[in-house]
Amino acid sequence: MSFKNKFLELLPVFVQDIIISFYGYILIKQRYGDEYYQYRNSLLEQESKSSADLLVEQNILLDDFVRFSYENSKFYQSLYKKVDFDQAITLESLAELPIVTKEMLRTNLDDVYTIDCDQGISSFTGGTTGKSLQVVFTKEDFQKRMAYLDAYKIRLGIDPFESKKATFSGREFTRGWATSFTNKFWRNNWAYKQRLYSTFDMVEGNLPFYVQDLNRYKPEVINGFVSAIFQLAKFIEQKQLTLDFQVKAIFTTSETLLPFHRELIERVFKCPVYNQYASAEGAPFITECSAGSLHYNTDTGVIEVIETNAGTEMLVTSFTTHGTPLIRYKIGDLIKFKTGECRCGSLHPLVDSIDGRQVEFLISKQYGHVSLSHLADVIKGLPNCVINVQFQQHKVDLIEVLLNVDQTLYDQEAEDKIAKALMHRFGKDTEFIFKLVGHIPKESSGKFSLIKNFIK
Structure with missing residues (x-):
């Protein structure tokens, strides 16, 4: 704490x-500075765009963003040294660029940054995949992201x-x-x-x-x-x-909204629940419209898909990550698109589902259920030496913490920090055993579980 x-x-x-x-x-x-109000007002004044106009806009934003990243990030200068920038970067040619994994981002963060941390606004990923990263937004990008979300809410009344x-x-x-x-x-x-x-x-x-x-x-x-x-x-x-x-409305964040969640919440509070997707890293927005459809907002970035053992996985390129550029970033979330048009009038592509982890929890004698999001917060702000972590519980008063770490950077201070954070969430009645391991296996689905509760 x-x-x-x-x-x-x-x-x-x-x-x-x-x-x-x-x-x-x-x-x-x-x-909420000048950039926020200018961008929010421009979004609210926009008329619905045709699919062709959306595509042209997305290609222009993509080319500008990739060029900026190449010119200002040491990481992308090295990664794209063989890329021909005499030609425009388009949605088609984007697929020829290398995929960036979380591990690549974690081990090269200092070179990925285009600004110093104290010049921007830092955000720490929640670590639901066992890793936490510090990303830095430019102040302009951060205000644009706030403006986009607020314009979305204003349209919903x-x-x-x-x-x-x-x-x-x-x-x-x-x-x-x-x-x-x-x-x-x-x-x-x-x-x-x-x-x-x-x-x-x-x-x-x-x-x-x-x-x-x-x-x-x-x-x-x-x-x-x-x-x-x-x-x-x-x-x-x-x-x-x-x-x-x-x-009037409920907006859910950070965890996967499942159908049974929505049904009960809407029944009790007698109002619509709106789902939305972004990420602490700054992924493109996916928002739920007034007609109940999820839309991939193409003016905020590009979402590609690749087939993996886990399913259809996202690669994200976000136009509001100039401080820590994300290009073809393998974010670890699954998505399913669907065809058709929405009765709300928007021609942004439709999303059938975003598949994240179902709500998981461990048990504390003192505080009851400790949810996935609470545990994810444990590793927020930790040094990048922690590659993966998993919390396993076989007994109510015992938590095993599996740590996969970078041995060249890991020290006792990092472990002590995790222990203190865990004690704050579970109380003094819980014992914690730390195990350094070389690898933490994934589930049969291909997903990684931060939580393994064997006493549910």
Whole structure:
């Protein structure tokens, strides 16, 4: 746990809210500048484009982006030294460029970057594939990504600034005395009209407090982890609780939205659930429209597919990753496209499904279920020496941590950091055994499991 979170836990809830809101104000200034408003307004003013226009636009953006990456990234200068740039890079010729794997990105990150980390905005991948990477966005790209998402929400009738928002994600500021004394498992970001609910504390005994506060707060929009929102909806339905507010929309993130998740969440909250796909690395956007279809937004990047043992896997090229360029990046997610046109009017290609990992969990004696997203956060920010990690549980009080590491960079400090993060999530009643291994096998499907729960 970081020093700032330890410091926050010592303060009364109201003071924590003030500090969090001040930080939220700083983030607003960082994320919503001139580039944001110009790009968002241009998106909202655009009329629907024909398939031909979308294709022309995508090819122009692709050529510009690949050339920029070659000219500014040492990694791509080396990788593309035999590429003929006298010809335009098109969707057809893109397939001739080398595929970039996560391991290639991890071991060459310093050469991939086109800017210094302190010049941009850093994002850490969640590590659901056992690896965590630090990617750096230019401030312009980061604002463009925020603008694209907000324009998408505005088209659905959601004002991203004026709507009261309830966010369920892995926030770490509710373990102090103030929470124990007040049973407030949430904090306020008043600058953004947002209440941040801790998913770490969503155990059976605490869920009534969540429902009571939601009824007081009356959010217009809910967003966050699929597993957390699903868990809350299931509790509300099982206990036959009443909600005294009407949500306009729910936006799920970070975890795969499965049909049974959607069915229950929409039934309980009586509003549409919208699925969306991007990634911490900055993949092109896939968004769900008002007609319930998933669209691959071709003005944000290129998604190619390759057949693997696991299925149809994505290769992503993202036009908003100038700080850490992604070109033909093997992101590890599966996708299925479908033909046809959508009644919403958009001619962006249709996506049938995005196949990610189903919701998994381990068990803590002290805190109950520890979800996949919580465990992914354990390896956020770790040095690049950790290649792969897997958490195995055969007993409630014992977690085996398999580590595949770069032996030239790995040290005891990295292991201690993981141990402290795990103890924070599982409590002191759980023992952790670390095993250094040369390889962590994949599942029969070809996917890699961060979690192996043998006691479910």
